[in-house]
Amino acid sequence: MTTVNPARRxxxxxxxxxxxGVSRSTASRVLNGSTNVSPxxxxxxxxxxxxxxxxxxxxxxxxxxxQTMALALVVPEDTIRFFGDPYFAAIVQGIARxxxxxxxxxxxxxxxPSEPSTKMVRYLTGGNVDGAxxxxxxxGDHFLAGLGSTLPVVFGGRxxxxxxxxxxxxxxxxxxxxxxxxRHLIDQGRRRIATIAGPSDMPAGIDRTEGWKAALADxxxxxxxxxxxxFTLASGAQAMRxxxxxxxxxxxxxxxxxxxxxxxxxxxxxxxxxxxxxxxxVGFDDSPAAETGAIRLTTVHQPSVAMGxxxxxxxxxxxxxxxxxxxxxxxTHLVVRDSA
Amino acid sequence: MTTVNPARRxxxxxxxxxxxGVSRSTASRVLNGSTNVSPxxxxxxxxxxxxxxxxxxxxxxxxxxxQTMALALVVPEDTIRFFGDPYFAAIVQGIARxxxxxxxxxxxxxxxPSEPSTKMVRYLTGGNVDGAxxxxxxxGDHFLAGLGSTLPVVFGGRxxxxxxxxxxxxxxxxxxxxxxxxRHLIDQGRRRIATIAGPSDMPAGIDRTEGWKAALADxxxxxxxxxxxxFTLASGAQAMRxxxxxxxxxxxxxxxxxxxxxxxxxxxxxxxxxxxxxxxxVGFDDSPAAETGAIRLTTVHQPSVAMGxxxxxxxxxxxxxxxxxxxxxxxTHLVVRDSA
DNA sequence: CTGAAAGCGCTTACAG
DNA sequence: CTGAAAGCGCTTACAG
Numbered sequence: 001m002t003t004v005n006p007a008r009r010x011x012x013x014x015x016x017x018x019x020x021g022v023s024r025s026t027a028s029r030v031l032n033g034s035t036n037v038s039p040x041x042x043x044x045x046x047x048x049x050x051x052x053x054x055x056x057x058x059x060x061x062x063x064x065x066x067q068t069m070a071l072a073l074v075v076p077e078d079t080i081r082f083f084g085d086p087y088f089a090a091i092v093q094g095i096a097r098x099x100x101x102x103x104x105x106x107x108x109x110x111x112x113p114s115e116p117s118t119k120m121v122r123y124l125t126g127g128n129v130d131g132a133x134x135x136x137x138x139x140g141d142h143f144l145a146g147l148g149s150t151l152p153v154v155f156g157g158r159x160x161x162x163x164x165x166x167x168x169x170x171x172x173x174x175x176x177x178x179x180x181x182x183r184h185l186i187d188q189g190r191r192r193i194a195t196i197a198g199p200s201d202m203p204a205g206i207d208r209t210e211g212w213k214a215a216l217a218d219x220x221x222x223x224x225x226x227x228x229x230x231f232t233l234a235s236g237a238q239a240m241r242x243x244x245x246x247x248x249x250x251x252x253x254x255x256x257x258x259x260x261x262x263x264x265x266x267x268x269x270x271x272x273x274x275x276x277x278x279x280x281x282v283g284f285d286d287s288p289a290a291e292t293g294a295i296r297l298t299t300v301h302q303p304s305v306a307m308g309x310x311x312x313x314x315x316x317x318x319x320x321x322x323x324x325x326x327x328x329x330x331x332t333h334l335v336v337r338d339s340a
Numbered sequence: 341m342t343t344v345n346p347a348r349r350x351x352x353x354x355x356x357x358x359x360x361g362v363s364r365s366t367a368s369r370v371l372n373g374s375t376n377v378s379p380x381x382x383x384x385x386x387x388x389x390x391x392x393x394x395x396x397x398x399x400x401x402x403x404x405x406x407q408t409m410a411l412a413l414v415v416p417e418d419t420i421r422f423f424g425d426p427y428f429a430a431i432v433q434g435i436a437r438x439x440x441x442x443x444x445x446x447x448x449x450x451x452x453p454s455e456p457s458t459k460m461v462r463y464l465t466g467g468n469v470d471g472a473x474x475x476x477x478x479x480g481d482h483f484l485a486g487l488g489s490t491l492p493v494v495f496g497g498r499x500x501x502x503x504x505x506x507x508x509x510x511x512x513x514x515x516x517x518x519x520x521x522x523r524h525l526i527d528q529g530r531r532r533i534a535t536i537a538g539p540s541d542m543p544a545g546i547d548r549t550e551g552w553k554a555a556l557a558d559x560x561x562x563x564x565x566x567x568x569x570x571f572t573l574a575s576g577a578q579a580m581r582x583x584x585x586x587x588x589x590x591x592x593x594x595x596x597x598x599x600x601x602x603x604x605x606x607x608x609x610x611x612x613x614x615x616x617x618x619x620x621x622v623g624f625d626d627s628p629a630a631e632t633g634a635i636r637l638t639t640v641h642q643p644s645v646a647m648g649x650x651x652x653x654x655x656x657x658x659x660x661x662x663x664x665x666x667x668x669x670x671x672t673h674l675v676v677r678d679s680a
Numbered sequence: 681c682t683g684a685a686a687g688c689g690c691t692t693a694c695a696g
Numbered sequence: 697c698t699g700a701a702a703g704c705g706c707t708t709a710c711a712g
Contacts, residue, residue: 010467012705023683028707036681055466059402060705063688068399073448096450100459105468108413108446110436119440126395127350128445234632266606270634292574294610352689363699368691376697400689403704 011052019048031056071099071315072124072132074109086287087257087304091135091156094308102316104130125150131315134159152318154311158203158327168318170310170328172302174204177332178211179218181282181300182254184334186219190252190280194225196239196264198256205231208256208284225250229260233289236263244271252280252340258289261297265339269294280340296337303330351392359388371396411439411655412464412472414449426627427597427644431475431496434648442656444470465490471655474499492658494651498543498667508658510650510668512642514544517672518551519558521622521640522594524674526559530592530620534565536579536604538596545571548596548624565590569600573629576603584611592620592680598629601637605679609634620680636677643670 017027022041029037030045048054062068073095075088096106107129111120124132124147131152147153148167155169185193195212198205209226216223225247229235236255240263243250255261261283268275275281275295283290283299290297310328317324357367362381369377370385388394402408413435415428439446447469451460464472464487471492487493488507495509525533535552538545549566556563565587569575576595580603583590595601601623608615615621615635623630623639630637650668657664 013707014705024706025683025685025708026681029682032707038681041681055462055468057403057705058468059399059408060688061707062399063397063403063690063705064707066688070445070447092448093450096448105410105463106448107410108432108436108448110433122395123445128395128398232632237634266610266634269610270606292572294577294606353691354689364690365692365699365701366697369698372691378697381697397689400704401691403689403706404691406704 010057011054013054013056016045016048016052016054019052020044066127068128068130069103069105070107070129071104072109072129073106074111074124074132074134074136076111076136086259086289087285087302088135090287090304091308091311094305094310095133095135095312096308097305098309098312098316102312104316106133130319133311133315152315154315154318156307156311160201160203166326168314168324168326170307170314170330171203172307172330172332174207175211175214177300177302178208178254178256178284179215180211180332180334181284182212182215183219184298184336185252185254185280185282185340186215186221188252188280188340191221192225192247192249192251193221193223194227194243194247194250194253195223196236196243196253196255196260197226197228198231198260199228205256212254229256229263231257231260233259233263236260237267238263240264240267244268244273250279252276252282254282254284256284258283258285258287258297258299261299261339262289262293265293265295265297276338276340282334282340286335290335290337295339298337298340299335301333301335303332306330350397351394353394353396356385356388356392356394359392360384406467408468408470409443409445410447410469411444412449412469413446414451414464414472414474414476416451416476426599426629427625427642428475430627430644431648431651434645434650435473435475435652436648437645438649438652438656442652444656444659446473470659473651473655492655494655494658496647496651500541500543506666508654508664508666510647510654510670511543512647512670512672514547515551515554517640517642518548518594518596518624519555520551520672520674521624522552522555523559524638524676525592525594525620525622525680526555526561528592528620528680531561532565532587532589532591533561533563534567534583534587534590534593535563536567536569536576536583536593536595536600538571538600539568545596552594569596569603571597571600573599573603576600577607578603580604580607584608584613590619592616592622594622594624596624598623598625598627598637598639601639601679602629602633605633605635605637616678616680622674622680626675630675630677635679638677638680639675641673641675643672646670 013024013027017024020027021044026041027045030042109120133154135156149165155167158169158171159167193216197209200206213223225243227239227243229239253264255264261281265275265281268279273279283297286299286301290299307330314324353364353367357364360367366381367385370382398409449460473494475496489505495507498509498511499507533556537549540546553563565583567579567583569579593604595604601621605615605621608619613619623637626639626641630639647670654664
């Protein structure tokens with residue numbers, strides 16, 4: 001831990017240069033890793049920096065470089081309300097980790113996606129940040145989709161919407177992953193396969209439902225048992241209830257998120273239906289929720305933290321002027337535990 | 341939505357002044373709301389600002405004012421892992437809302453509280469932010485407690501630890517609130533009153549347990565039935581199980597968080613025990629979890645969003661050079677629903 | 681390899 | 697009430 005005397009003004013480059021016996025220019029050069037500096041100069045400047053506990057002034061740097069060294073983390077308000085979904089927390093953690101070794105800071109922007117405040121738009125487009133991450137299950141259908149044309153933007157999850165130019169995003173192949181989860185159920189000999197789907201206005205909701213359908217079609221099984229949730233635990237329980245009402249003969253459910261799966265399991269147990277014997281459950285995410293519930297969930301693993309890290313790396317690459325791929329699809333795999 | 345031409349460089353104060361036919365000084369004065377400016381000048385500058393869609397350059401401003409206009413939001417990593425607790429999401433939302441009308445931005449700092457990276461310490465104390473919010477259930481026992489001496493810091497929840505100077509914090513009277521919740525159970529005629537407590541190294545955990553004990557003592561009731569959780573849903577279920585094992589005769593439980601209460605309820609229902617008939621439950625928080633579970637929770641309401649707002653207001657006051665009170669204790673009340 | 685100088689976009693005494 | 701000027705702390709051609 002560094003001890004700081006708040007009374008003393010922070011040392012400037014000037015002071016470092018003086019202490020090192022070189023000019024401000026030279027001091028600046030070693031700070032910025034220029035190669036054209038003599039070893040002697042490097043050494044003495046570095047010593048001075050250490051001794052004075054020098055930290056460059058961000059504002060001064062920003063002013064000359066016209067870079068803010070700040071990246072916005074745009075979180076739709078309803079997302080933070082539903083932060084209960086560990087998926088988001090993991091993504092954010094990944095982004096933060098991916099930025100750890102850089103000099104960028106993350107500024108938090110809570111947005112109302114359906115009606116972005118002009119203040120936020122001005123903040124984002126007004127040169128206050130060098131880029132933005134958008135973390136939301138239904139990002140892109142709104143003002144956020146257009147953002148990419150004025151600012152480097154990386155989305156967590158494929159954005160909806162029809163922006164002219166392609167957006168950067170990191171995602172998994174939701175359809176394929178859902179099909180994989182469903183196939184596991186089929187392979188176990190299950191035949192009455194229901195699903196609890198995510199909202200049909202979110203890519204993750206849509207694609208996972210498609211995957212479930214595709215796997216059933218391949219196996220010549222009907223896809224008539226579907227109920228919608230909103231990715232929350234409570235909605236999972238409710239969807240399970242209505243599924244049970246309408247299709248008492250179902251023998252398993254592919255659930256589009258672990259949180260909903262936990263809700264579904266608790267509903268089943270309350271109704272005295274055994275999991276997985278009578279009804280098997282496959283979840284999606286492999287979030288902490290998968291292991292902390294009443295029964296350990298068999299689920300499709302999604303590398304959420306890694307996705308966040310990749311978002312950060314993509315942003316850093318763009319900022320370096322490189323040309324990273326627009327799409328990053330990370331691999332998923334099935335984790336077999338006790339629920340199916 | 342503002343349309344922005346990314347190709348054109350952002351207009352400077354210079355440009356505004358020129359367009360308004362005044363000097364840079366005057367333009368700056370109207371921008372900063374100085375009173376010593378003629379109405380004419382004010383009007384023409386404002387027109388120029390609107391026409392050019394001028395946004396002041398933060399870096400330049402920071403450089404001369406030596407204010408960063410940035411506030412750190414320090415979130416311990418384990419907190420974000422447990423972000424599932426809507427309490428934190430609400431606090432953060434409140435902070436963001438309280439800052440909405442200010443020019444401050446919130447930078448997110450994920451910290452490992454037991455071993456703060458020197459990078460973060462340097463960031464916080466190195467003049468990169470004007471203040472910091474610390475949001476954590478066990479803030480203060482670590483490096484964060486000392487932070488207050490070098491930087492304005494406002495804690496969410498009373499910090500532990502023995503810092504020399506008093507810290508700023510916003511909290512509720514956890515002990516009194518817990519006693520209120522417990523008393524509700526007593527008033528219903530319950531006599532075998534257990535508790536599921538929060539961790540004993542967190543103020544919220546400690547104080548709520550104290551409140552439960554105090555209410556029981558007042559009523560001449562024993563306080564022998566206690567199990568610990570860690571504020572997560574899963575831990576609530578597990579604590580309920582062990583309570584039931586050891587004290588099959590309990591007739592109600594005061595639970596130190598809604599999330600744990602939801603876990604407890606689901607455990608009870610699985611064991612075929614009716615809520616509230618056989619076992620009544622009182623939770624704590626009045627978070628969304630209280631209304632979305634299998635049974636609507638009777639719970640102690642804590643104004644989480646308002647607490648966040650108050651944290652922001654306190655910070656803003658400190659930054660204005662005012663002398664706000666160090667402690668803000670917000671009121672709680674009981675919300676009676678179906679679980680007790 | 682090095683230093684003197686200009687300049688990034690603002691604010692604020694200072695003199696009028 | 698207003699403008700010319702200095703200065704905040706850096707970086708980077710430019711000339712050597």
